[in-house]
Every structure is written in structure tokens, then in C-alpha cells.
Amino acid sequence: MxxxxxxxxxxxxxxxxxxxxxxxxxxxxxxxxxxxxxxxxxxxxxxxxxxxxSKEQIIAEMIRAHFDEKLETLERYRHAGDKLVDMMIENLSDSFATDTDPFWSTLMLEIAAEATRNDEIAASIRNMNADMRAKVLSYLRENVDVDDLEARLEVFVALIQGLGIRNIINPDIDKEAVVRIARDIVELLFRRPSKRNA
Amino acid sequence: MxxxxxxxxxxxxxxxxxxxxxxxxxxxxxxxxxxxxxxxxxxxxxxxxxxxxSKEQIIAEMIRAHFDEKLETLERYRHAGDKLVDMMIENLSDSFATDTDPFWSTLMLEIAAEATRNDEIAASIRNMNADMRAKVLSYLRENVDVDDLEARLEVFVALIQGLGIRNIINPDIDKEAVVRIARDIVELLFRRPSKRNA
Missing domain, CATH: 1.10.10.60 (Homeodomain-like)
Structure with a gap:
């Protein structure tokens, strides 16, 4: 390579x-x-x-490179064992800084918007997203024991991407307080004991 | 009127x-x-x-109408007293359905993206957002006793808007599970006792 x-x-x-x-x-x-x-x-x-x-092909390659970079970052979570949630929490601050980078936030916003109109872009982003979700889920399943893991992951990603939008609309957002609160949410999402009703 | x-x-x-x-x-x-x-x-x-x-003026009026509609919905929270968080939780399901409406999600995504390039649109969306935030914060302050209320509200809005993006990227999202999880997050955000270290 x-x-x-x-x-x-x-x-x-x-x-x-x-x-x-x-x-x-x-x-x-x-x-x-x-x-x-x-x-x-x-x-x-x-x-x-x-x-x-085409321009679409350039964009597809940019997104693929961005996803590949993210997948590489995720590799180190693979053998985290019971430290996985700790690592997610520790890295939330970095993740917030990266995912709310105005360039990627903006590109991601436009791509998501375009996906509602352009089937090719929709398929491309959905496929890449599915690859990434499968990988993250496989790491999480090994280490985290909660119900509705897939829905929890969606909520976590929604939070990170939503914070990207908030950062654009309200640049004066108190980032430190937001990271503190988001950490509590990661705890809630991935550390709550499951099968309480089993 | x-x-x-x-x-x-x-x-x-x-x-x-x-x-x-x-x-x-x-x-x-x-x-x-x-x-x-x-x-x-x-x-x-x-x-x-x-x-x-201009087209920008049409968009500004559409957004204003959308915000006004949301503010009207929020009016009923005004005198909710200690039932405010219950009402937020009860209405989360409706809110998820509305905020993840593909049209508004898409328009919101494009407007946020455009705000990074167009100062006029950025100012317009930031002003409307600030009006809405001030109103919601005034209702919350009367009824909810938690630290970092403004940051918590941003996290809540991030979650709702982020779920709008997820709904586009992953239309097979398990909405019922997501709403269940989001309810727990609203509890965490607005019901946790504050001043624990005071």
C-alpha cells in the first residue's frame, strides 16, 4: 500500500x-x-x-478516506476488554474536537442532505456507515453487556454528529461542560447493566 | 394576526x-x-x-415560521412546574418524529452547512436559535434544578438534531429503542440533583 x-x-x-x-x-x-x-x-x-x-467520485473518495481514518482509530478499541467504555469516555473530548471540525461537520451535513435526493450518494454513505457500524458493534459486543446495543450506538453517533451542528449554530457553546455531560451519557449508554428484566 | x-x-x-x-x-x-x-x-x-x-429571504421566512411553530409548542411547557421533565419525556416520541422529518432535517442540514460560508444566513440562524434558547432556558430555570443547564440544553438539542441525521443515513434505525434510550438521557440531563458538590 x-x-x-x-x-x-x-x-x-x-x-x-x-x-x-x-x-x-x-x-x-x-x-x-x-x-x-x-x-x-x-x-x-x-x-x-x-x-x-465526477465531483461525486471525488467526494466518495474523500468520505472513504475519512471513514478509513476513523476505522483505523477504532482498531485500538479492539482489544480494550473491559476498559472499552473507559477509553470511549477518555477519548470523547478528542472525538468532540474532531467530529465538530467545521470542515467535516459541514461536508457531512451536505452529504446527508444530498443523500435524501441522490440515490448513488445515499447508497455510498449507507454502505460505508454499515461497514463502520458492524466493526464498532463487534468490538462493543465483546466488551459491553447492555440491551439494544445497536440503538445505543446510533444514539451515541447522533450525539457526536448533533454536537457538530450545535458547534456551527452556537459557536459559544461551553465545550468543557458539554464534554462533561456527554461523558455521563456514554456511561449511561454503555455501562448500565443489561437484562435487568430477564 | x-x-x-x-x-x-x-x-x-x-x-x-x-x-x-x-x-x-x-x-x-x-x-x-x-x-x-x-x-x-x-x-x-x-x-x-x-x-x-432572494432565495435566501424565502429560506429565512421558512425557518422563522418553523421556529415560531416550535416556540408555540413550547408555550405549553411554560406553566408545567415540576411536570416539565415528565412532559419532555412524554413528548420525546412526537419530537423525534417531527425533528427527524426528512424535509426539515434536510433543510436544517443545508442551512447549517451554508452558515459556515454565508454570514447573513449564519447571523439569521444564530439569532433565531438564541431567541429560542432564551425562551426554553427561562422555562427550564423555573422548573429544573441542575448545574450547567445551558450546556445540557445544547446536548439535548444536539441529540434531537443528530437523530435526524441518523434517520437519513440509517433509515432502518430501531425508532422505539432509540426513543426508550433517549428518554433515559432526558432523565439524566434534567432530573439529576444539582449542587452535589456545593
Missing amino acids: SEALAKPADARRERILRAAERSFIASGFHGARMAQIAKEAKMSPGHIYHYFE | SEALAKPADARRERILRAAERSFIASGFHGARMAQIAKEAKMSPGHIYHYFE
Whole structure:
């Protein structure tokens, strides 16, 4: 993989992705045109189309890279054993900082919005999300003993993504207090004894 | 107010807003052009500009109407006394159904994304949000005795809005389980005794 990444073609793909990122920040997902991305990347539009057939394909690759990065971060949870919830709580502060990064929050918002209209984007984001959910669930199932684990994970992800929106709408949000409260919620979600009614 | 609303001009504004809503569902905030909205409303573009000077102004009025509707719903919490948290929990299921309505979820996502790029939209959404927060906080302060009330409210809103995103990305979400879990979170957020360290 690292050999493949060192190829000039991969370096050019990477350059296009970085240029696309800057264009999306400035003009948004709809506003940024391929011509603008080409200009940012200092390449001809024809050259860009040699690597990516559409803006949607660029976005799909950006999302895939973002998910891969997240999955890599999750690897260290794999053998956490009964320390998993402790680790989730410890890392909540970092996670909040990353997930509420305005660029990713914004891109994620636009992609979710676009998914309601574009079946291809919807399928792509749902597939990646399902892969990630399956992986996280497998780690959680080994270590956490609560009912409705899948629904709890959805609520946890909703909270992280919702905080990304709040951070945009209310930038004066008291982050320290929010992280403190979110920690209590992680405890509630994943540490409550299950099968109380069994 | 109802007299004013009955005026022909208000009926036409309303017709334009409904047409804009349909256009945004089909093409999104960026994709929908004034010409398309005019066609949907069966009016000339010039006629539309007589009522709204831009698409942004149409969106601002749609959001204002949405916030006003929410504020009206909140009125009944005003004199809830110690039943406030019970009411919030009882109504969570309805709230989940409303806030995760794909149209509002999608529009909210695009508006939040646009707020990162457009200062006018950012100011408009932040002002409306601040009005709503102040009102909700005043009701909560009368009835709920917890620390970090403002941060708790942000976490609650984050959860509701985040569930709207999850509903788009994972439509198979187990809504009943999610509502059950969210109820426990509302209990945690607003019913925990405060000043435990005082």
C-alpha cells in the first residue's frame, strides 16, 4: 500500500483531493465546480477527469478516506476488554474536537442532505456507515453487556454528529461542560447493566 | 394576526413558500432556482421578486415560521412546574418524529452547512436559535434544578438534531429503542440533583 501511494498518479489524486477540500470549504458541495477544483489543483480540467470522472467520485473518495481514518482509530478499541467504555469516555473530548471540525461537520451535513435526493450518494454513505457500524458493534459486543446495543450506538453517533451542528449554530457553546455531560451519557449508554428484566 | 394572514398578499407569500418547499425537496437549497420556484408556484419570476428579494429571504421566512411553530409548542411547557421533565419525556416520541422529518432535517442540514460560508444566513440562524434558547432556558430555570443547564440544553438539542441525521443515513434505525434510550438521557440531563458538590 505505501508503495502504491508513492506512485506519481497517487500523488496527483491526493493533490486533487486537497484542492477539492479547499474548494468545498469555500463554495460548498454544490457551489464548487470541477473547473474551480482544477484551478485550485493547478491542473487542466481534462487532467482532473483522467483521475476522477465526477465531483461525486471525488467526494466518495474523500468520505472513504475519512471513514478509513476513523476505522483505523477504532482498531485500538479492539482489544480494550473491559476498559472499552473507559477509553470511549477518555477519548470523547478528542472525538468532540474532531467530529465538530467545521470542515467535516459541514461536508457531512451536505452529504446527508444530498443523500435524501441522490440515490448513488445515499447508497455510498449507507454502505460505508454499515461497514463502520458492524466493526464498532463487534468490538462493543465483546466488551459491553447492555440491551439494544445497536440503538445505543446510533444514539451515541447522533450525539457526536448533533454536537457538530450545535458547534456551527452556537459557536459559544461551553465545550468543557458539554464534554462533561456527554461523558455521563456514554456511561449511561454503555455501562448500565443489561437484562435487568430477564 | 389572523386578519393579516387572510390578506391576498399573505396568501401569495404562503403559496410561494409552499412552492419553495417542494422545490427544495426536489433540488436542494443550492439546486433550486428562483425560476423553478416561480414555475412551481405558477407565478412569473418577476411576481415572486415582488414578495421576496432572494432565495435566501424565502429560506429565512421558512425557518422563522418553523421556529415560531416550535416556540408555540413550547408555550405549553411554560406553566408545567415540576411536570416539565415528565412532559419532555412524554413528548420525546412526537419530537423525534417531527425533528427527524426528512424535509426539515434536510433543510436544517443545508442551512447549517451554508452558515459556515454565508454570514447573513449564519447571523439569521444564530439569532433565531438564541431567541429560542432564551425562551426554553427561562422555562427550564423555573422548573429544573441542575448545574450547567445551558450546556445540557445544547446536548439535548444536539441529540434531537443528530437523530435526524441518523434517520437519513440509517433509515432502518430501531425508532422505539432509540426513543426508550433517549428518554433515559432526558432523565439524566434534567432530573439529576444539582449542587452535589456545593
